[in-house]
Amino acid sequence: MAGELPTNAEIADRFALLGDLLEIEGAVRHRVLAYRRAAARVRSTPASVAAMAVAGRATDLPDIGATLQSKIAELTETGTIAALDAIRERVPEGLAAIAGLEGIGPKRAVALWRDLGVTDVEQLAQAVADGRLGEVSGFGPATRDRLVEQLAQRAARGADHAERIPLGRALPLAEEIAADLRAAVPGARVEVAGSLRRGRESVHDIDIVAATDRPAALQDALAANTAVERVLSRGDAAMAVATHVGVRIELAIGPPGSFGNLLQHATGSAAHNVRLRELAVRRGLSVSQHGIAGPEGTAAMADEDGVYAALGLAPIPPELREDAGEIEAAQSGPLEPLVALPDIRGELHSHTTWSDGTLGVTAMVEAARALGYGYLAISDHSRSLAMAGGLDADRVRRQWEEIDEENARRSDITVLKATEVDILADGRIDFDDELLAGFDWVTASIHSALTQDAERITRRVLAAVESPFVDTIGHPTGRMLGRRDAAPVDIGRLAEAAARTGTLLEINGQPRRLDLDSQMARRALAAGARLTIGADAHSAEALGYIRFGVLVARRAGARPDQVANTAEWPALAAARAGRLRAAGLY
Ligand SMILES: [Zn+2]
Ligand SMILES: [Zn+2]
The missing domain is CATH 3.20.20.140 (Metal-dependent hydrolases)
Structure with missing residues (x-):
């Protein structure tokens, strides 16, 4: 029986897609976020959520209400979710990936669809190559450059077919590279971020974040590192390289004044960051890797604790950032120290x-x-x-x-x-x-x-x-x-x-x-x-x-x-x- 049940990843992918397509269609924010939260929850649940839904127990999970449970049961029994099929009729599925590109978002994705008839990333890459992006309003040179860079990265990633590598291999490598970068550019702050910093047992890629006034020198140092096989992409603030052991390294660089924001943003997890954004919205704020924006402008934080403090939270150790109750705990005071x-x-x-x-x-x-x-x-x-x-x-x-x-x-x-x-x-x-x-x-x-x-x-x-x-x-x-x-x-x-x-x-x-x-x-x-x-x-x-x-x-x-x-x-x-x-x- 277990073989017939949809996996948690399959359920999560469908919920995430539903959220993305609803957002493109202009649905109210809380519906979009509800699907994204549910996707993150299902993905991080160790037991079969489909089996739980069939038994009527998926609602025991946070973020899964009766409506979502019935959709999981529907998927389990019929192999499809009617609500997802319906919205796919109205909005091309491929727009979700386009909207997910940095600097694009749902509105520009719709503009690309309306003005160029572009409905997926491959067609977008073709439109960019043909120089047709100028026909679409809202695409200045900066947006276009960022888009070109991301499309190149995606193409490289597809060719690389990067697999997961174990923590025991990835963490020492990441720390060695971070130390090398610090030595190459004295005064630079360099930290390992991403799921590696959270201590996940295996990772897809290595995220490193840095703050320096000399980003080019830092990028040169990464390109010259002996672990690096080749540079996949390089922009002003971002760089991706392939390593000989097969894992990709992504380096993001920001100004020292907002290093806390960048580190927090790049450490994740996605589910944890979604919750932080919700907390911020309730306070009339919005969180990004650049700072916390409010009515009085954007406040940047040099250290992570400042980011949490601005949202009314005690500091949260990276290893706990999975939206598993750590945010609620940090709302009511300092967390108990973890073993170190x-x-x-x-x-x-x-x-x-x-x-x-x-x-x-x-x-x-x-x-x-x-x-x-x-x-x-x-x-x-x-x-x-x-x-x-x-x-x-x-x-x-x-x-x-x-x-x-x-x-x-x-x-x-x-x-x-x-x-x-x-x-x-x-x-x-x-x-x-x-x-x-x-x-x-x-x-x-x-x-x-x-x-x-x-x-x-x-x-x-x-x-x-x-x-x-x-x-x-x-x-x-x-x-x-x-x-x-x-x-x-x-x-x-x-x-x-x-x-x-x-x-x-x-x-x-x-x-x-x-x-x-x-x-x-x-x-x-x-x-x-x-x-x-x-x-x-x-x-x-x-x-x-x-x-x-x-x-x-x-x-x-x-x-x-x-x-x-x-x-x-x-x-x-x-x-x-x-x-x-x-x-x-x-
Ligand atoms: Zn033994
Ligand atoms: Zn043993």
Whole structure:
């Protein structure tokens, strides 16, 4: 049945188109915005909205009323929405893309249609090439130049066919380029923006914004960057380049005085910015990347916080800007601080050459110490994961001897006897209780039989949650971005059980895992569960993956006290001892 349902993207595309065509037709503003809000909501909902609509539950979502729900149900049952079909008869569909071009908008799109008979972007490109734009009123040289630039970008984008690249690859690249630009033009403000700044797990392109009095020098520096393959387009305030890794970079440059507006605008998300525009309209203001315009003229903000303050909002961290309640929260006062990288006091998930890591215990401990950590858990795999060199009981005990020696030699960091023990296909733990009792920290993970049905795999993970010896469930769904979907673990039941037993749930920071993801972590927190953030490091460098886990936690709205490894080891050990006592052990 699921195969027949329209996807959330299909529903969202239709609502967005309806909104665009209504706007071109001159419909009242609130109808247009209602469809756009609904489109953004449907797109960002993790569950099937079509299934919800059929069950009469889509109205549980914000921004989806009974009318919109009936349209989703209509699309599900008939494959079409009558209201959309009707407006397509009156307004050519291709005008929506034309109106969406910067500097065009609905009125000029209608003028192009009326005066030139242009009904889609391809015809518009042809009209521009033929020099027919002069026949249309309202197209000065500046508008025309901007249009030419955008059409060139669109053509290049089509040829590039850019795919999504993971956060773990895109963010370091973007930061490197931003640093290079700052060095090239001293005094320039340069920041990574877009979905990357919001910590999305994968991105289409890299947005960088800058403020400088020397835009040409900044653009030259970007063109000369070794990561850049070629320049796709270049205007006064905008530039797009292709990189060798395949991701596009878009650089927007503005004056220093309105850098806050530009950064805020370019960070998004679209849904968040739609809501801000609505708030502004209610105050008689209008928000853009240039400033906030009102009856007394346009006020520009050098910093983002100023943009939010002008709309009566407390500052909102980029990771929360998805219109998921953050605006309402910021209306009633400062937001609670989110967990941040400096809060992390130690690493609870790492591997050495004892199993499938690349370094020995001492080298990993040195690397953790260099990060300022107070503790490092050496959590090699257990015996059943033979292909990863999993340890049997004898090797575990020999490893403990090495860890004892390591601890005897140092006072600056505590090395924990830990394990990433397999949760076997039948829900049993790969080590017996006697051995488990000897560890300082136990992470239990699923690595095999990930295709079990939802009920079986959920019960299997729940069995590990119920074990008093298990401290954390590692990468709870086993997903691998781009390779393997999340196993159908029921996160609601998992979170409920974890909240009851005090078992922690990991956000695994490996760029290919990011598991739990931010939506699941949010649900876990709402159910009262607490988290660990782990790098799952198999090398010294990979200890740095913790930052990606922190981004996921921030997107989930996690406070520092909701993440166990923001505590020092003695506090963590005491909490663990309390859990074991509560289970009647010791
Ligand atoms: Zn693992
Ligand atoms: Zn691991």
